[in-house]
Amino acid sequence: xxxxxxxxxxxxxxxxxxxxxxxxxxxxxxxxxxxxxxxxxxxxxxxxxxxxxxxxxxxxxxxxxxxxxxxxxxxxxxxxxxxxxxxxxxxxxxxxxxxxxxxxxxxxxxxxxxxxxxxxxxxxxxxxxxxxxxxxxxxxxxxxxxxxxxxxxxxxxxxxxxxxxxxxxxxxxxxxxxxxxxxxxxxxxxxxxxxxxxxxxxxxxxxxxxxxxxxxxxxxxxxxxxxxxxxxxxxxxxxxxxxxxxxxxxxxxxxxxxxxxxxxxxxxxxxxxxxxxxxxxxxxxxxxxxxxxxxxxxxxxxxxxxxxxxxxxxxxxxxxxxxxxxxxxxxxxxxxxxxxxxxxxxxxxxxxxxxxxxxxxxxxxxxxxxxxxxxxxxxxxxxxxxxxxxxxxxxxxxxxxxxxxxxx
Amino acid sequence: xxxxxxxxxxxxxxxxxxxxxxxxxxxxxxxxxxxxxxxxxxxxxxxxxxxxxxxxxxxxxxxxxxxxxxxxxxxxxxxxxxxxxxxxxxxxxxxxxxxxxxxxxxxxxxxxxxxxxxxxxxxxxxx
Numbered sequence: 001x002x003x004x005x006x007x008x009x010x011x012x013x014x015x016x017x018x019x020x021x022x023x024x025x026x027x028x029x030x031x032x033x034x035x036x037x038x039x040x041x042x043x044x045x046x047x048x049x050x051x052x053x054x055x056x057x058x059x060x061x062x063x064x065x066x067x068x069x070x071x072x073x074x075x076x077x078x079x080x081x082x083x084x085x086x087x088x089x090x091x092x093x094x095x096x097x098x099x100x101x102x103x104x105x106x107x108x109x110x111x112x113x114x115x116x117x118x119x120x121x122x123x124x125x126x127x128x129x130x131x132x133x134x135x136x137x138x139x140x141x142x143x144x145x146x147x148x149x150x151x152x153x154x155x156x157x158x159x160x161x162x163x164x165x166x167x168x169x170x171x172x173x174x175x176x177x178x179x180x181x182x183x184x185x186x187x188x189x190x191x192x193x194x195x196x197x198x199x200x201x202x203x204x205x206x207x208x209x210x211x212x213x214x215x216x217x218x219x220x221x222x223x224x225x226x227x228x229x230x231x232x233x234x235x236x237x238x239x240x241x242x243x244x245x246x247x248x249x250x251x252x253x254x255x256x257x258x259x260x261x262x263x264x265x266x267x268x269x270x271x272x273x274x275x276x277x278x279x280x281x282x283x284x285x286x287x288x289x290x291x292x293x294x295x296x297x298x299x300x301x302x303x304x305x306x307x308x309x310x311x312x313x314x315x316x317x318x319x320x321x322x323x324x325x326x327x328x329x330x331x332x333x334x335x336x337x338x339x340x341x342x343x344x345x346x347x348x349x350x351x352x353x354x355x356x357x358x359x360x361x362x363x364x365x366x367x368x369x370x371x372x373x374x375x376x377x378x379x380x381x382x383x384x385x386x387x388x389x390x391x392x393x394x395x396x397x398x399x400x401x402x403x404x405x406x407x408x
Numbered sequence: 409x410x411x412x413x414x415x416x417x418x419x420x421x422x423x424x425x426x427x428x429x430x431x432x433x434x435x436x437x438x439x440x441x442x443x444x445x446x447x448x449x450x451x452x453x454x455x456x457x458x459x460x461x462x463x464x465x466x467x468x469x470x471x472x473x474x475x476x477x478x479x480x481x482x483x484x485x486x487x488x489x490x491x492x493x494x495x496x497x498x499x500x501x502x503x504x505x506x507x508x509x510x511x512x513x514x515x516x517x518x519x520x521x522x523x524x525x526x527x528x529x530x531x532x533x534x535x
Contacts, residue, residue, distance in 0.1 A: 311469060312469070313447070313470050313474075314446075316419075316469075316471045316472055316474070319411065319419060319471070320419070349444070350444035351444050351446075354443070354444075354445075386425065387425050387467055387468060388469045389448055389449070389450035389467035389469060390448055390469045392467060405442035405444070405448075406440065406441070406442060
């Protein structure tokens with residue numbers, strides 16, 4: 001990448017979305033024009049070739065998580081997949097069991113779905129997390145009862161990049177005859193996923209987080225032992241009755257090819273990204289004082305750093321680095337003025353949560369970009385600290401907690 | 409979020425950043441806001457024997473609008489009497505900087521900072 005300007009900032013927000021890989025776009029294009037058939041048309045070649053493409057894509061998606069293609073349901077994205085998994089299982093089994101366990105740091109689409117289901121009579125336990133962002137397996141075990149229908153724990157957190165112990169959770173669920181759903185929107189293509197080894201019963205997958213297109217995702221639904229779900233969208237009975245609606249072959253192909261590339265390149269790509277990630281983190285630690293990593297350093301994907309630069313407010317910092325596209329844990333722009341609920345769940349104090357940046361790197365990040373971004377952030381943090389009354393107090397040894405602040 | 413040119417100017421070239429001696433008799437210090445809310449402003453004024461504000465300094469922890477609001481008021485209070493300075497309204501600050509509704513609290517904080525600095529000065533000169 002050449003010049004970094006406000007119009008073309010360095011992209012460091014790979015957890016928000018990823019650019020579609022040109023190889024993915026290439027594979028998709030024919031399905032908009034020449035191969036435009038409806039994959040559900042049984043009577044002519046247009047339908048057959050579209051169907052063939054969709055089934056090939058289904059296999060590619062299945063392959064990256066060691067599933068059977070028949071266990072893959074195409075959806076519009078991970079939000080729909082999460083809704084379908086939770087509500088679908090809930091609706092089918094509610095007369096047998098009605099307790100769900102999830103985690104306070106899950107994505108809003110899981111938490112909001114759970115809240116909705118509570119109104120429908122489900123009992124939901126929201127597990128807290130440890131200071132490193134990981135759940136405590138003993139706490140999970142203790143929360144499980146004979147009535148626990150489903151456990152939903154994400155593979156990788158979207159804000160802090162920490163990897164939950166999926167295999168251990170899967171084993172606990174299997175032993176309790178509880179279904180295990182995992183939102184793997186941020187995990188696919190970044191960590192090894194194996195639905196058999198991890199005893200995963202349902203898994204949500206997103207296209208645009210893995211260099212595929214927006215508007216497509218998938219839900220893995222285990223066949224043996226069978227997991228039953230009740231469709232949330234009714235219609236022509238596509239996707240084995242679990243999700244009606246005409247499939248979009250171009251998007252399916254895009255998701256499939258994105259999975260295939262991710263699987264093939266994961267090992268080498270992770271090695272490269274880990275170096276960039278550590279390079280950035282080490283420089284922050286060496287060149288600045290009072291920087292804190294939010295979330296575990298080891299159990300973390302190579303694509304994420306979530307850093308608190310104490311005494312510098314996140315939104316103010318972002319304004320100084322407009323040539324970098326990042327996001328902040330300080331929700332100062334939101335009406336609530338509440339900082340990130342994920343950081344709060346880790347026990348990060350509000351004043352530190354306000355100083356956090358989420359830095360996401362990915363397939364198209366280069367060493368030059370990382371160096372440039374690191375330079376810019378360090379320079380701006382230093383500038384703003386010179387302007388920060390809190391930094392001055394800290395330098396003078398004044399404990400800012402000892403001051404009686406007027407909360408507003 | 410897009411900022412007005414004036415906010416950007418104050419953010420990039422903040423006026424009167426710094427500290428003055430808290431203990432000195434001619435200095436009034438106002439420290440307002442809270443770290444947990446993401447905004448802390450410290451405004452200091454230096455008042456001459458004639459009761460006119462000779463100098464002002466600020467340091468702010470906060471977003472661009474908070475930094476700009478405090479930078480602006482250091483310019484505005486200089487040369488004013490304490491009474492004149494205490495008449496500066498948050499609405500004037502918000503209007504000057506074209507703050508969007510979600511950032512009005514930054515201008516409120518700046519007004520509070522002026523009042524707090526004046527109070528601090530007056531408390532030192534009660535007798």
